[in-house]
Amino acid sequence: MIRFSPIPTETARHYQAGGLDANGMPPEAAVSDGGGNPCRHCLKMIAEGEAMLVLAHRPFPAPQPYAELGPIFLCAKACAAGGGTELPAMLASPDYILRGYGEDDRIVYGTGAVTPTAAIPQRSEALFDDPRVAYLHIRSARNNCFQCRVDRA
Template identity: 40%
Template structure:
């Protein structure tokens, strides 16, 4: 099995850039990057001194106990959405040490067998193990320190 990393939709990033509200109904906050802000659209760190938008994001379609809303950063300027090639790690993942990962069912419920802190070098192998559970439809990668949504892992076609 192969995996792919799925960045936030371009429609969300463009909406924020064009004055649209975030998942809390608020306008995203403008900041200047210190070089450590990870864009959830291009999946690269936003260079120091560049504009950043900080807003609330809900990486789920449904609303319920598991549909968390949390802070994310995106590049204030247009950026190219990350497209996964052959399961290659996005730069924002490859440049960090570890992440929290957990699998979700198609109805967006956490599979409690799957949550773990994973070293980046073990991420693809652990994702494939999680996808071995038939009910797991997708995996979230979240910051190990803050648990903020980073990106999603899907099965590659």
């Protein structure tokens, strides 16, 4: 069984309070156009006209060569953490990159693949059969942006 995990609530609250992002910059305030702004904390699309933040995020515990950094969207107001065993509503594209990482937070080579959205749960289960895989990232298949994490439930 798998669990879809958002960025930690303490991280989201840090950014929502104006805390510096992974580039040492304050988050940029923006307004959602409703066309595809997934919040990495509630794991829902940010509705058209809603305030949001755009910022650089590194979903790893520390910088290292495999610790990718990139842009994410976040609700500007405090939102409830999403996640669970069901595919998050924010995964609205036809496919995503699904990639495994080891306990050392480095890519497990051979695990990354563009995966149809509907197949993410089954592919996740298969990747977790590999004992080298500690967790997975779901990333945009077009821009490589971090979407959410997948853990063993």
